[in-house]
Amino acid sequence: MPNLDDRTRRAIVSDILLCTRDGQVDRVRFGTFAKLGRKYECNKRTIARIWKRYKASVAAGHVGGDVSSRIKGNSGRRGFDRAEVAAKVKAVPIQERRTIAATAKAAGVSTGLLQRLLQENVMKRVTSTIKPALTPANMTTRIEHVLAFIDERTCMFEPMYDVVHVDEKWFYEAVDKNTYYTVENKEPPPRHRRSKRFIQKTMFLAAVARPRYDPYKKTKFNGKIGIWPFTEESVAQRSRANRPKGSLVTKNIESIDSHVYKDYIINKVIPAIKKVWPRGEKWKEIFIQQDNAKPHLSPNDTDVVAAGTSDGWTSGCSGNLRTHRISM
Known part of the structure; x- marks a missing residue:
């Protein structure tokens, strides 16, 4: 979830002040934090921390209280370049890209990063099935079989x-597994075999x-x-x-x-x-x-x-x- 901006923080403080008893900051109505957490889509503990900072700043003499974000400018770990990660994955032979763990190890990245690439549709999971090895004679026979079902007059199949x-x-x-629909908590019919294998x-x-x-x-x-x-x-x-x-x-x-x-x-x-x-x-x-x-x-x-x-x-x-x- 993204961090709350300063405008949202001020709005939260204003809503809490409306829910105090007789304007006293120490007397907030029960359930206010949970209600505002649902309103602003955050945890009620986040609302409680903002209110605690507001009370501490007012007590320290700050007029209007200070609840601004402490994160200034660019912060946190720099994100990975998706194009660079995709290039590393492409460099791995396709035979070694059978699982997420094997692909991550061969490309030198974490499995979590590859999972995020899958969620972002940068990577896709595809399935390969074995197809018949057709000779030229097989292909010719198949084409002749299909053409035999086409009407020469109307060119319709x-x-x-x-x-x-x-x-x-x-x-x-x-x-091995059968599904039944029962009423009144009736047990399914017993099924026994010496071995299900x-x-x-x-x-x-x-x-x-x-x-x-x-x-x-x-x-x-x-x-x-x-x-x-x-x-x-x-x-x-x-x-x-x-x-x-x-x-x-x-x-x-x-x-x-x-x-x-x-x-x-x-x-x-x-x-x-x-x-x-x-x-x-x-x-x-x-x-x-x-x-x-x-x-x-x-x-x-x-x-x-x-x-x-x-x-x-x-x-x-x-x-x-x-x-x-x-x-x-």
């Missing part, structure tokens, strides 16, 4: 209403498309095709504390190879698309878009083409389902 995006997602069985997770295959309005159903198609876990059921060979022998146990599929992925595409994704796809757009050629992971399928896989062209999706003006692979 394709709305991609005929594309279904599929991708794998990991989900943990539980998270080793919580099992399961891979899911998700398929989504662009939301749109379906005029035949007179409702909005939300674009959610479905999500399926990569799990399998097996019969328990031994009894345990939580289940008897012979009960069904759901386990994660240990290896997600091309055979498992093809089975999910043919028996889960394609039937789900045929079931929920808007009726008025079944004549289009629908693409199942996937990335370039090794288990993923090629666009000309005969089994997938056969599954996509079945159930009457190839007769008349109907469309078919094909996979489309993107090279990242």
Whole structure:
């Protein structure tokens, strides 16, 4: 907080004199210092010191009292030149500027000074993330993929209403911290694990498309095709504390190879698309878009083409389902 100037000090003395009893300087109403501290945005002890100096100067014979500031001219430590400090920071290699402490030590300044530079926006804290190392062939493939969605007649970007995006997602069985809203001081439900560092997770295959309005159903198609876990059921060979022998146990599929992925595409994704796809757009050629992971399928896989062209999706003006692979 800046120091009080002489005009403010005189105003404080005048306000205190108005709050004295019968004009006696030793009889100030209770709460006056706190009230004036809030008014002038300073501590009540500062008000008390100014009043004490006023009474001492009056007692010493000074007419009107002396409460002027004792700080004359330039005082205190000289401030740091921000440009000079910024130049010192720039001279430090960027690899050594990972933390405030390391940057301050390498630049020869204090950590508090760097904190002030951050508050004054002289310095900024930025984040760097790892980006894929693209070869010229990767860049060309990406440009060709983007240009394939531009209409040559209108130069407008394709709305991609005929594309279904599929991708794998990991989900943990539980998270360490859950938030609940309770009433009447009810305790949250107990949650116990042998170790919170080793919580099992399961891979899911998700398929989504662009939301749109379906005029035949007179409702909005939300674009959610479905999500399926990569799990399998097996019969328990031994009894345990939580289940008897012979009960069904759901386990994660240990290896997600091309055979498992093809089975999910043919028996889960394609039937789900045929079931929920808007009726008025079944004549289009629908693409199942996937990335370039090794288990993923090629666009000309005969089994997938056969599954996509079945159930009457190839007769008349109907469309078919094909996979489309993107090279990242």
